[in-house]
Amino acid sequence: MVHETPKVKVSDLTQYGICPRLVYFRAREPEHAELLISGNERIMIERILWKELAFNLHKIYGCEVADEVAEPEKAAKSVLDEIVDDVEHIYKKELDAVAESVLDDEKREFVCYIVEDEEWLSKARAENELLELQQMLGYDREHAMVSEKLRLNGSVDKLITTENELIPCMIKTGKSPEYGVWPNDRMQLAAYALLIEETFETTVQRGFVEYIRAAEFRESPIRRKDRARALQTLKHVRRIKSGAYPDKSVNAPCANCVFLDRCDTRITLLSKLLGKNV
Ligand code: SF4
Structure with missing residues (x-):
């Protein structure tokens, strides 16, 4: 019987970096595929709002309306009001179950x-170069790509041409x-570079990470070595998706994990079977 190489998403590589077992459980419970961390819907809403702010940052950076230049807080407020109005439409699936009052x-x-955080504003x-590029050239939002060679796919938040x-x-x-940029983020950027290179037959030299809470934009x-790490992680993820049960990572964020119950059970069973902590 021929076993097909499992398809892997770039987000699987990122999850592997957080905890390899997240990849294992997500592959078996796809309904939780988007829910990395459970428990606190306020955290999820906050992340969505920050992310959407990052997608609209060029409007704050650019001060598109002349008379708003003199009143940056007012300009920011009007952009922010627009963003918050749109989120429930853009993130319908994620926010459907959230109470309107919350x-x-x-x-x-x-x-x-x-609006009150002058330092952030x-x-x-x-x-900065990134926001300049975005303002001049725009970007493709959540640009989806597939590599048949690597059986890897993913959507990069922004693709600037x-x-x-x-x-x-x-x-x-x-x-x-x-x-700089966290090692895991460098690996994820390299994975997107691999996808871009196969899709557009080019070589990607650099990427950016927007750490939006701190308004830090890092090239x-x-x-x-990041390309090599992305490929190595891809192989590990394939093995897990084919059924291998991995060790958890040293700093696994278990306290807030949606898979905590299942994962604990498996640890107990395996511990019993193997007579040691796994
Ligand atoms: S409970 Fe902990 S070890 Fe298990 S998948 Fe979640 S983060 Fe990883």
């Missing part, structure tokens, strides 16, 4: 937080590193 509270708090308006290059950009709603070259 969503409204979160939206209100989010808008107030940003001034960083989001400060000159310049005269000479294609640049993948990822939006991250978590903490930013002091300098990252696509290094050989």
Whole structure:
């Protein structure tokens, strides 16, 4: 019997970096595929709002309306009001079960937080190459790509096309590193680079990560070692998707994991079988 190589998403590689067992459970419970962390719907709403803000950042950066230049908070507020109005339509599936009052509270708090955070606003308006490129050239939102060779697919948050290059950009709603880009984010960028290269027959030199909470926009070259790590992770993920049960990662975020019950049971069973902690 011929076993087909399992299809892998770039998000599987990212999940592997957080905890390899997330890949295992997500492959078996696809209804939870989008729910990495459970338990706190406010956290989910907050992430959605930050992400949508990142998709609209060029409007704050650009100060599109002349008289708004003098009143940056007012300009930001009008962009933010637009963003929060749209989220339930854009993220219908994710927000369907959320009570209207919870969503409204979160939206209100989010808008107030940003408008009052002068440091964030001034960083989001400060000159930087990424926002300049986005303002000049725009970007393809959530650009989907498939590599038949690698059996890998994924949607990069933003794909910027310049005269000479294609640049993948990822939006991250978590903490930013002091300098540069987290290793896992570099690996994810490299995975998108592999997809872009096969789709467009080009070579990707660099990408960007937008750490939106901190208004930090970091460029990252696509290094050989990041490409190698992406390919290595792809192989691990394929094995897990073919049925291998992996060890959990050292810093696995178990406390908030949707799979905690199943995972604990399996640990107990395996521990009993093997007579040791797994
Ligand atoms: S409960 Fe912990 S070890 Fe299990 S999948 Fe979730 S994060 Fe990983």
